[in-house]
Amino acid sequence: MERNEAYPITYGILGLLAFWGPLSGYDIKRLFDHMLAAMWGAAHSQIYKELRRMEELDWVDMKREEQEARPDRKVYSMTDKGREALSKWQAQPPDVFQMRDELLLKVLFGTFAAQGDLAQNLRTGITNHEMRLLTYRQSTQYIPVQGIFPHGDKRYNPYAAESEEDPYFRLITQFAIEFEKTYLKWLYEALDFVENRHEDVALEENGDEEDPS
Amino acid sequence: MERNEAYPITYGILGLLAFWGPLSGYDIKRLFDHMLAAMWGAAHSQIYKELRRMEELDWVDMKREEQEARPDRKVYSMTDKGREALSKWQAQPPDVFQMRDELLLKVLFGTFAAQGDLAQNLRTGITNHEMRLLTYRQSTQYIPVQGIFPHGDKRYNPYAAESEEDPYFRLITQFAIEFEKTYLKWLYEALDFVENRHEDVALEENGDEEDPS
C-alpha cells in the first residue's frame, strides 16, 4: 500500500484553485489567510512545496508567466485528476477534531502561575479573539460565487462583490463567528473569576456580586 | 541563542506531575486522555520521549520500580527546576490559537462533493462531538484537589471524590462543554441546510437572547 498522497492542506489548495481558477503560490497564500484562516493555516513555504508535489501527481498544471524585475509567476490550475481527487476526498470520513490551544493549557494549570500572569494571558486571548471576530464579520467580501466547478477555468476577482454567494462559505463564516463569540464569552467570565477571587478571600462574606462590566 | 527546550506538551506533563505527584509514563498518558483531551493530545510514544528529555533538563526525577513479569515502572516526579519552569511558562504570552479542522474544510468546499457525502460527513461530526460533550459532562470525577503545589510530593487518586476542587479545571470543563454545544448546534443547522437545500438564507447570526435550558 502506498503512502498518503494528500492531506488537508493539499485539498485546501485544490479547493481554492477550483473556486478561483489559475493562481500563483502567492495568490494562494493570500487566499489561505483570508478564506481558510478559520479552519486551517499554512506557511507560504509549505504551499510552494505542496504545489510542486501536486504537479508531480498531475493534480495541477503550471504555466510560467515571465516578468521583468521580479521572479516569474508560476500560475497553477487544477486538472481533471485534481478535480477527481477533491471529490474523492469528500467521500472519506473526516479526521477527528483535535484541539491544540496553549491558552487553555495555561488556564488549566493556573494554580501554578504567579500573581497576575493568568489574568494577563486571558487578556491576550481576548485581544486575539476579538480581532478574529471582527475579521470574520467583515469576511463576506471574500465569499466566492457558486457553481464555477466543474467548469472552473475562469478567474474571479475575490475582492469583487458577487450576486450569487456560495452557501458553504456563509456556513463556515457563521461557525467561525459563533465559535469566537463562545470563546470570548468564556474568556471574559474566566478573567472576571481570576481577577475577583485573587483580591481577597474575605470578600466572599458580604455581597460583592454587583459588578457592571 | 539556544533552541527551545520546551513546548506545550512538556508543560502538560509537568502540570500533571505537579497535581498528582510521582507518575509513570503510562499514568501520564491516561491522565492526558482524561484531563487534557479538551486542549492537547499526545501519543504515548511522545510522552515517553518527552520524559527522557525532561530528565536531561533536570525538570523531573526518575525512580525505577522493579516488577516481575512486566517491564519496570519508571516513576517520574517534578523537581524544583521543573516547578520553576512551569511558573516561568505562565509568564510568557500564549501562542496564538490555530484551528485545524478537516471537517470545516470539507464543508467549505462542499460544492465539490458528490450528493450525500457532505451530509454524511456532518453526521460523523455530530457523532464525534456528541461523544465529547458526554465525556466532558462526566469529567467532574477527575477534578484535582487544589493547592498541592508547591508541596507536591503527595499522590492523589484521581478517581476519588475530593471536597476541594480545583477551580481552573472547572473553568476548562465549562469551556469544553460550551464549545461542544456551539459546535453541535451549528452541525445540526448545517445538516438541516444541506439536507433540505433551502432557497432562503438560513443561519443568520443569532441574536443575544439565550435559550433557557
Added chain:
DNA sequence: TATATCATGTAATCGGTTACATGATTAA
C-alpha cells in the same frame, strides 16, 4: 479462543515551522 489491557519502549517518517535568500516598488 480472541480480544483488551497493563506497561514499556524504539524507529522511521511526515507535516509543518523557522530561517535564509533575493531585489524591485510603494507607502509611512
Added chain:
DNA sequence: TTAATCATGTAACCGATTACATGATATA
C-alpha cells in the same frame, strides 16, 4: 529613511504520528 509589500523559492529542523516490538493477565 525605514518598513512593508510583491513574488518567489530552498534548507534545516522539529513536533507529532504511525508502525513495530514484547509478553503477561484479565475479560468476553
